Amino acid sequence: xxxxxxxxxxxxxxxxxxxxxxxxxxxxxxxxxxxxxxxxxxxxxxxxxxxxxxxxxxxxxxxxxxxxxxxxxxxxxxxxxxxxxxxxxxxxxxxxxxxxxxxxxxxxxxxxxxxxxxxxxxxxxxxxxxxx
Amino acid sequence: xxxxxxxxxxxxxxxxxxxxxxxxxxxxxxxxxxxxxxxxxxxxxxxxxxxxxxxxxxxxxxxxxxxxxxxxxxxxxxxxxxxxxxxxxxxxxxxxxxxxxxxxxxxxxxxxxxxxxxxxxxxxxxxxxxxxxxxxxxxxxxxxxxxxxxxxxxxxxxxxxxxxxxxxxxxxxxxxxxxxxxxxxxxxxxxxxxxxxxxxxxxxxxxxxxxxxxxxxxxxxxxxxxxxxxxxxxxxxxxxxxxxxxxxxxxxxxxxxxxxxxxxxxxxxxxxxxxxxxxxxxxxxxxxxxxxxxxxxxxxxxxxxxxxxxxxxxxxxxxxxxxxxxxxxxxxxxxxxxxxxxxxxxxxxxxxxxxxxxxxxxxxxxxxxxxxxxxxxxxxxxxxxxxxxxxxxxxxxxxxxxxxxxxxxxxxxxxxxxxxxxxxxxxxxxxxxxxxxxxxxxxxxxxxxxxxxxxxxxxxxxxxxxxxxxxxxxxxxxxxxxxxxxxxxxxxxxxxxxxxxxxxxxxxxxxxxxxxxxxxxxxxxxxxxxxxxxxxxxxxxxxxxxxxxxxxxxxxxxxxxxxxxxxxxxxxxxxxxxxxxxxxxxxxxxxxxxxxxxxxxxxxxxxxxxxxxxxxxxxxxxxxxxxxxxxxxxxxxxxxxxxxxxxxxxxxxxxxxxxxxxxxxxxxxxxxxxxxxxxxxxxxxxxxxxxxxxxxxxxxxxxxxxxxxxxxxxxxxxxxxxxxxxxxxxxxxxxxxxxxxxxx
Numbered sequence: 039x040x041x042x043x044x045x046x047x048x049x050x051x052x053x054x055x056x057x058x059x060x061x062x063x064x065x066x067x068x069x070x071x072x073x074x075x076x077x078x079x080x081x082x083x084x085x086x087x088x089x090x091x092x093x094x095x096x097x098x099x100x101x102x103x104x105x106x107x108x109x110x111x112x113x114x115x116x117x118x119x120x121x122x123x124x125x126x127x128x129x130x131x132x133x134x135x136x137x138x139x140x141x142x143x144x145x146x147x148x149x150x151x152x153x154x155x156x157x158x159x160x161x162x163x164x165x166x167x168x169x170x
Numbered sequence: 171x172x173x174x175x176x177x178x179x180x181x182x183x184x185x186x187x188x189x190x191x192x193x194x195x196x197x198x199x200x201x202x203x204x205x206x207x208x209x210x211x212x213x214x215x216x217x218x219x220x221x222x223x224x225x226x227x228x229x230x231x232x233x234x235x236x237x238x239x240x241x242x243x244x245x246x247x248x249x250x251x252x253x254x255x256x257x258x259x260x261x262x263x264x265x266x267x268x269x270x271x272x273x274x275x276x277x278x279x280x281x282x283x284x285x286x287x288x289x290x291x292x293x294x295x296x297x298x299x300x301x302x303x304x305x306x307x308x309x310x311x312x313x314x315x316x317x318x319x320x321x322x323x324x325x326x327x328x329x330x331x332x333x334x335x336x337x338x339x340x341x342x343x344x345x346x347x348x349x350x351x352x353x354x355x356x357x358x359x360x361x362x363x364x365x366x367x368x369x370x371x372x373x374x375x376x377x378x379x380x381x382x383x384x385x386x387x388x389x390x391x392x393x394x395x396x397x398x399x400x401x402x403x404x405x406x407x408x409x410x411x412x413x414x415x416x417x418x419x420x421x422x423x424x425x426x427x428x429x430x431x432x433x434x435x436x437x438x439x440x441x442x443x444x445x446x447x448x449x450x451x452x453x454x455x456x457x458x459x460x461x462x463x464x465x466x467x468x469x470x471x472x473x474x475x476x477x478x479x480x481x482x483x484x485x486x487x488x489x490x491x492x493x494x495x496x497x498x499x500x501x502x503x504x505x506x507x508x509x510x511x512x513x514x515x516x517x518x519x520x521x522x523x524x525x526x527x528x529x530x531x532x533x534x535x536x537x538x539x540x541x542x543x544x545x546x547x548x549x550x551x552x553x554x555x556x557x558x559x560x561x562x563x564x565x566x567x568x569x570x571x572x573x574x575x576x577x578x579x580x581x582x583x584x585x586x587x588x589x590x591x592x593x594x595x596x597x598x599x600x601x602x603x604x605x606x607x608x609x610x611x612x613x614x615x616x617x618x619x620x621x622x623x624x625x626x627x628x629x630x631x632x633x634x635x636x637x638x639x640x641x642x643x644x645x646x647x648x649x650x651x652x653x654x655x656x657x658x659x660x661x662x663x664x665x666x667x668x669x670x671x672x673x674x675x676x677x678x679x680x681x682x683x684x685x686x687x688x689x690x691x692x693x694x695x696x697x698x699x700x701x702x703x704x705x706x707x708x709x710x711x712x713x714x715x716x717x718x719x720x721x722x723x724x725x726x727x728x729x730x731x732x733x734x735x736x737x738x739x740x741x742x743x744x745x746x747x748x749x750x751x752x753x754x755x756x757x758x759x760x761x762x763x764x765x766x767x768x769x770x771x772x773x774x775x776x777x778x779x780x781x782x783x784x785x786x787x788x789x790x791x792x793x794x795x796x797x798x799x800x801x802x803x804x805x806x807x808x809x810x811x812x813x814x815x816x817x818x819x820x821x822x823x824x825x826x827x828x829x830x831x832x833x834x835x836x837x838x839x840x841x842x843x844x845x846x847x848x849x850x851x852x853x854x855x856x857x858x859x860x861x862x863x864x865x866x867x868x869x870x871x872x873x874x875x876x877x878x879x880x881x882x883x884x885x886x887x888x889x890x891x892x893x894x895x896x897x898x899x900x901x902x903x904x905x906x907x908x909x910x911x912x913x914x
Contacts, residue, residue: 157830160839164827165529168789168819 051112058111062099065115065122069095072126080132086140094139225249225267230487233265242308247315259301259312260288268314271323271352273330273437274389275302278494279398282390285330287352289322290314298322320356327357333368333412334438335384342380343439345452349387370415375404376423377906378430378502380447386440388414392432399495400428401627401647416440425911426647427620427891430501434485434494445502445903446482450474455481458811461798462500463555463791464898466686466722467599467621468800469496473504473792473811480504480792480812490600491800497620498907499892504792506901510775512787513816524785529817533831536784539767540832543748545572552578552735553753553772554724554895557796557808558855559844560788560821561726561733563836564752566847567825570834575742578730579754580723582689583740587731589871591864592698594728594803595622596716597681598861603629605717607677607708608637609670611660611701612884613685613721614644617891619801622683622721623647636677638670641685641884656883657697664703674708681717682710686727687887693880700879702869711867718869721801723887724895728799732852751778752821753788755896771824773815774896786828787818790897794820795841797848797855803862805855 052058073091077083082091102114124130163170227233233254235241241252244259246266253262258281263270273285281303289298293311298318306312313319331353338344370383388407393416396405404424408415418424424432433443455474462469462483470486483504485496515532516524540548550568552561561578568576577585586592597605602625615623629635630648637650640659653659653670662668674680682705688694702718704710710717722728743749743761751757753772759781762768770782773790791798793814799805814820819827822844829836838844848855854862892908893899 158835158839161827161830164819164823168814168823 052108055106055108055111058108058115061115062111065118066095066099069118069122072122076125076135079126079128080135082132082135082140085136091139225251227265228267228269229264231261231264242306244306244308244310244312246312253306257306259290259292259299259304259306259310262306263290263301263312263314270301270314271356272302273348273352273387274391276391276394276435279391279394279435282394285326285387285389287323287326287330287356289319289326291316291318323356324358327353328361328363330387331357331361332363334387335367335369337382337385337439340448341382341385341439342442342447343436347439348437368412373417374421374423375418375441376425376429376444377903377910378444378498379424379433380442380444382440382442383415383417384440385438386416386436387438388416389437390416391435391437392416392441395432395435396424396426396429398631399431399624399627400426402426405432423911427497427499427616428495428624430498431485431495443482443502445505450476450481456811457484458809459486460792460808460811461806462496463725463798463808464499464503464895465497465619466725466727466801467491467619468725468798468804468806469500469621470806471496471500475792475811478812480507490598491802491804492621493624495621495624499620499894499898499904502903502907503898503901505903506774506897506899507790507792507812509902510900511790511815511818512773512775512779512785513818514787515817516785518783529819529827532784532786533828536769536828537832540571540748543767546575546738546742547745547747548573548575548750549737549742549746549748550576550750551752551754551757552576552726552730553751553755554579554726555791555897556726556730556753556821557791557794557798558729558733558805558848558852559796559841560752560825561730561735562844562848562851563822563825563829563838564750565733565735566836567829567832567834568750570829570836571832574738575746576735577737578724578726578735579756580686580689580727581730581735582691582694583737584694585689585731585736586695586698586868586872587734587736589864589866589868590732590803590862591716591718591866592868592872593720593722593731594864595683595719595721595801596864596867597719598802598804599625602626602681603632604715605629605677605679605681606633606635607673607680608635609663609674609680609682609704610637610639610641610650611682611684611697612641612688612887613683614641614886614888615683615721616645616647617886617888618685618723619721622801636670636673638673642886644886656881657693657700657879658881660697660700660704661879664700664707666707671707674704677708679715679717680705680708680710681719682708683719683721685721685884685887686723687885690887691880691882693877695875696877696879698868699872699875702872703874705869711869716864716867718867725798725800728801728803729797729805729852729855732799732803732855733848734851751782752825753896754778771821772896773818774900776896776899786824787816788821788824789814789818793818796821797845797858799855803854804860805858807858 070092073088105111235254240255242255243250243252244262246263246268249266251266253265260270270288272288274282283300283303288301290301291298291313372383373381375381390407393405397403404418405416408417432441454476457472457474460471460473462471469492470488472484472486473480474482483501485494487494514526515529517527517535519525548571550564552564565576599622608626627648638653639650640654642655663671684701688697705718746766749766749768751770755776755778757778768782769784770779771786771788773788791808792811794810797805797807826836838847845856888894890908892904898904
């Protein structure tokens with residue numbers, strides 16, 4: 039029922055960094071274009087806004103922004119495409135999407151806390167537990 | 171024969187292998203020695219058997235030759251061993267590395283010789299001899315693995331098991347039972363007993379020792395322990411033959427403070443720990459070597475834990491401090507670690523009730539209040555169970571905030587921390603054994619430091635030392651002279667008006683022990699000055715012997731005085747606006763003004779918590795790695811045995827985090843960093859297990875105090891032996907003991 043992505047083929051290896059970069063941006067556009075379908079499949083209207091999902095995808099990609107090896111980027115793109123096609127063809131369920139992409143580590147309210155900013159490592163570790 | 175030759179052949183083979191690998195493959199050196207040339211001469215020479223693996227003394231045995239010319243040589247299984255005169259055959263075999271099975275022999279008790287398990291064959295003796303009782307004569311040839319010795323052991327084992335009940339599945343000693351181990355190693359495979367076994371009625375010895383007297387093998391170790399080491403003649407053997415029973419003749423409980431040690435001593439499951447009954451098997455438990463903090467002795471213990479729970483506490487061998495014994499309080503207070511624990515930071519709300527908050531909020535509140543208080547209104551008190559690292563952190567933090575009002579409980583208002591010899595036990599605990607006259611001033615060692623008392627008793631018993639005691643009427647388990655009850659007696663002693671003075675001056679090694687209860691008195695300096703005068707008259711302080719000692723009461727006192735926790739003024743509590751209590755429960759909370767803000771950092775909700783405004787939960791001694799200095803000044807570290815409870819943190823970590831939130835961040839982040847800070851203040855606290863003898867003695871350096879002493883008699887420092895600090899007060903077993911075993 040769900041539209042399978044047209045790009046789910048093993049892409050040839052990127053020759054250099056620019057080609058890998060181009061591929062990353064193509065992937066990002068594909069993902070953003072499938073967001074309305076995803077929201078329809080998993081009924082995320084009350085839980086998330088499309089802009090929030092877009093920024094989540096962007097932050098996931100940005101997490102690997104430090105990678106420079108084209109082969110590694112290809113591998114990451116392969117996994118990302120696989121994940122996206124899983125989501126689009128309804129192989130996952132609503133709670134997976136909500137837990138992995140809507141809700142962050144600290145709960146529904148994503149606090150990139152200013153309260154922990156000036157603290158030393160010691161204090162940060164102290165607040166999390168006794169053994170550090 | 172066979173084993174020796176096999177071993178020698180193995181040695182030669184291995185040596186050949188090593189030489190082969192060392193030399194290169196191309197050149198093969200031909201080694202030839204003169205001995206190899208004349209083979210007949212070599213054969214005629216008596217070659218000693220290539221030495222078997224060197225015999226190391228077994229069972230912790232050590233030899234000391236008081237007179238090197240007096241050593242005799244005996245042969246154990248053909249192996250010659252040199253021993254000092256007076257050793258028994260069993261001890262000689264231990265030195266030679268042969269462990270002889272025994273039930274009734276214990277190295278620290280007198281010899282009974284009634285179990286007969288230690289029988290060995292001695293040449294030229296018609297029957298096997300009890301090695302624990304037979305003195306080793308020069309030239310004796312002892313054989314421990316002959317058929318006769320083996321048959322003797324099997325026979326003894328068979329007899330012992332005849333009347334022993336089949337209780338292994340329900341017996342607590344299973345897994346650590348001498349009878350089980352020795353029957354597997356030395357017993358025969360089957361018994362021949364088909365009649366009915368006898369049974370014995372159980373005796374009630376109190377809430378600590380569980381007795382199943384049917385299992386008793388009548389080794390009399392408990393009887394000998396009670397009479398010799400504990401000094402109470404509670405236990406005895408009644409009846410004869412197979413009707414023998416160990417018990418108290420009249421129905422009484424074992425009230426001695428060392429009564430728990432009979433549990434370790436009993437080789438079978440006849441005397442076991444009542445609180446530990448049916449709780450765990452010994453192979454489930456993880457033993458952690460740690461230090462006891464209930465009193466200032468610092469006995470070495472092993473904390474047996476299963477998961478997050480402490481199941482029992484056993485003694486560890488330390489010849490210098492507690493030998494192999496621990497007091498009842500040390501052994502049984504562990505269940506207080508599970509009750510009434512603080513596990514979350516709490517703030518007292520406007521309605522007077524405590525509310526759980528997060529660490530961030532608690533720190534924020536405390537930091538705000540702290541900045542509003544003036545430096546001289548900030549007061550810190552360290553508790554009895556605080557370790558050196560946390561006291562260092564507290565002192566540094568309060569000093570950074572501008573306050574110098576910090577002290578440790580039990581040290582009194584004006585502690586004299588300038589000379590170390592003024593607050594530690596200068597004759598070390600093991601040095602007490604060399605003394606011949608004791609003078610106890612205002613201290614009842616039986617309730618204050620049970621291990622020191624055991625050592626004094628050992629000396630009194632061995633050398634008939636004289637003991638003089640000044641203080642309230644108290645129970646002693648050795649002969650003593652009650653000289654008086656107050657400072658008046660001290661004056662008389664200093665002036666030489668009592669007959670005890672002649673005993674003191676004639677003594678070769680006099681020891682004066684002053685109790686730390688004196689610290690709480692107003693006339694403490696005058697009293698100590700009089701004691702120093704007595705010490706000078708008795709020549710107790712010499713370059714080779716320092717007999718002037720203080721017996722401290724808490725585990726934290728010595729380290730606190732080493733680190734310099736001395737308050738600026740002794741009236742600081744009455745004018746305090748901010749009070750930081752680190753486990754301090756014996757403070758008189760009436761003196762705290764009503765508008766003072768009290769922060770309590772501790773692990774048990776004991777007395778001071780009821781007045782606190784903010785609670786910081788911290789970890790107990792069994793959950794943290796802390797350095798404690800005992801009354802001799804010997805630093806020892808505890809090791810965490812169980813994880814911390816709830817949201818609790820280590821003491822020094824809380825203070826370090828608090829300091830950061832308050833803006834006065836302390837410069838250390840890790841345990842090693844805080845230890846290097848301690849190194850700049852009191853390096854002796856980091857040399858664990860070493861005692862630094864004091865260089866200067868107070869008796870020659872302190873000026874004489876001309877003040878008058880207050881003639882009030884000395885008060886007992888410890889009212890209830892079983893309930894002295896936060897953990898023991900929370901313990902159910904200690905409550906039972908103090909209800910049943912305290913002498914009214």
